[in-house]
Amino acid sequence: MLTRDQAAEIFSRIRKYAAADELECLFYGGRSALTRFANNTIHQNMAEENYGVSVRSAFGGRTARATTNKFDDASLQEVVSASESLARVQEPDPDLLPIPSSEEAQGRYSPPSNGAAAPEGNKLPSRHFEETSNLTPAQRADAVGQVVAIAQKRNLTAAGIFANSENIEGIFNSRGLSRWHRQTSAEVSITMLAGDSSGWQKANSPDIAKLSPAHLAQIAAEKAAKSAAPREIAPGKYTVILEPAAVLDAVGFAFYDFGGLAILDQRSFLNNRIGSKLFGENISIWDDVSHPQQSGSPFDGEGMRRSRVQLVEQGVVKRLVYSRASAARMTQSGHAAKVGLVETTGHGFPIPNEIGEAPMNVVFEPPQEPKTVEQMIASTERGILVTRLWYIREVDPYEKIVTGMTRDGTFLIEGGKLVCGLRNFRFNQSLIEMLSQVEAMSTPVRTSGEESLDMVVPAMKIRDFNFTEVTKF
């Protein structure tokens, strides 16, 4: 692994070649491996190791970036030259801020709302686990073998992945800022296929000890078996119970609109809506990199410390997240009085970029009276249980209508019980309406899907969810 000391040495060589007024270097990369299986066979199995440095040069209001994965002197000279060439020819931007000092990047600490003490030194607990990084191809294969055995015992076919990685992120700049983060990640995703049905489960964690491929396989197999011979029912508005993965992949489409620049660009569904009650009173949402079930680095693309931010409080959008530049622009804009507290929150992407910032560690606040999925089913006279959603795309950016399909385990609920599997539906659903129609929630859990970043989200029981079509399986 590339170490902080090695990165510091590379940064010192880059500084020697640089002529720019200001310099910032991002380091990234790591080791990763992924075992992929289908048809009860490991069919793809890979490992990679790669590190890179991304150099940002700035000359009085002009800035650009160049990246290389080679650290020899010639390559470093080339990357510095490329970055400076791209920056030099630009028209100066009077809004471009100087790079942050180490002191500025420390930011302000926002204590958790539950009154818990700040972690010592405001540092995250370690997200690096040796057992995760040391996982071997043979260990992954043996775990896949257990999954396949579960499939074969039930006459099913298993497909999925078992992956592990160890990654670094670092940032050094010419004003003395230096940040470093390393973490591990393990991920398991399993699809169990039967003749006319399927089931799915996925989980990830920095700590491999928290994952059980066999347990996930059992649940996926159970879903495949229970949804066999799916019935077709007419599309329409139904009470749905979305399992956490389905909630995650749907609501994930909302959060890129919670950045200050999205408001300034007038491309956010929150334009003219901040401070008003947009969702149900039972919806409160945070962005919190320090949450024990979250992952990721505690600093942003400029090295600014990520703050804990309450985005939504009892259905009211309270605040946005900001990079330094967006906070500065927002303060001087006509929107400033309408968007709540404006301050740098440490959510910026590496500069230059067109998006600005976004919440990256979304956490839903636990409901006052959490219900399990089983309790939600028992309380439902007629409804639909959805395991996951798929191929979600935005239909309308301001009403936040998204479309997509159900997949891998969709069930009819009648009289408080699962009755049978259903053919999959297409939905066209406003996320604003969806989060206004939540009747019950489970305790939020770390959840991984395919369309959104990992979040801590609950299962939700939602009334009048809008299914518009049904497909052939």
Add this chain to the structure above:
Amino acid sequence: MVDSTSAMKELAGWALNIANQRGATYADVRVIDERSRALATKNGKIGNASDSRSQGFNIRVLMDGAWGFASSAELERSSVEATAGRAADIAKASARVKQSDVRLAPEKPVRAEWTTPYRIDPFSISIEQNLALLETIDRELRSVQGVTLAETNMNFRREEQWFFSSEGSDIHQTKYTSGAGYVAYSFAGNEIQKRSYPNSFGGQWQNKGYELLDELKLVENARRIGEEAVALHSAEQCPQGVFDIILESSQLGLQIHESIGHPIELDRVLGMEANFAGTSFLTLEKLRTLKYGSELVNVVADAREEHGPGLGTFAFDDEGVPAQSTPIISNGLFTGYLSSRETASLIGLERSGGTLRAESWNRLPIIRMTNISILPGETPLSLEQLIASTDQAILFQTNRSWSIDDKRYNFQFGTEIGWEIKNGKRIRMLKNPSYSGITTEFWNSMDAICSRDEWTLWGTPNCGKGQPQQVMGTGHGASPARFRRVKVGSAYS
């Protein structure tokens, strides 16, 4: 730094020797040096200005009947040999969970050199000239009152690849890709509307040099695009119901991508992508029996240079199989899949169709669309003539949203703008248009397609597939076409 074919050959030799010593029955090595540039503006300021260079290699080995793959950016001998050893260890682990041994359809080894045909190296154009063009477009877009956000972009890529296999192949290919486009947004009342040119999601992309940008008439169309974005606010909402529809060629290109290109991927058909991208309704018994579309539907998968400068154009795929043209739908009949050496062997084809490609040196190659194109109509027919011959329909232009189920039956598309056609004329603009359907029912409803003059080879630069996910560029040639009795408007129902 990598700099010569002989050095690459030596590097590959180190890796292939280790694979051979460890007992591999097949191995291949790809060494890649890639460079890219991204420039963008946003409301008159620089949105992006970045260059990237990445070099590395990988080795794929077949051992004990199972695959192993490892990659590294370190090109010294010790690292290359260690990486090859890692690939062998991985293959050995793969063999613990298998139902049968992997077999490869035969392919003759080749020695070859190939470079994307181009007139102007895009990296030879000054950054000042590039930014000046984007800034001119930006000014045009923002000169329209009501445009609240203007974004422009320009992207270039050069990928040099050396491929060596244990069977003796030695292939050196260099590919150039260029792309450019822009979008105007307008926020007013309770609506965000947008218009893009020449296409959404980054514009038009081809395997070409800078000459692509000269052909696109970017500045000439900017004001119209800005005006249309603003005009959409006062347009009528697209109606709901069953209508005849006309798709302009970029939207038809995406329709092909989603409802033909993906379901014909043989790895999906055989269940290899079941956990992520999904499977396919095109099960093996449907080959040469399924009536996929109407008699007018003729689709090919064509990676050859003569098909045009598509994002799926090359001389050899990433396991050394020459570019080919495969008939996919012939006069409406389903006639072919996209295949690799492994999947061709599994279904008894004599040879791979040559569609195995990887995003970069650190990803293993998987089946990807090449240029999946619908052939133009043989009878001369322009878009205006097609409209003139249509009593009542809705014309859909420029994709805004796209979604399809994991077997590729049910789809829904939205476009940025629609036009109501009545008695052979465009009579009014429609906002928020969408249409949906079932793949084979839709393609069987096609009753007219424009001829060669209206045919464009569009680039889709952002196709995601695989685990870890890989993003690949694909090509889709299409001319505008008409479809009868299609469900319209359910996105807003």
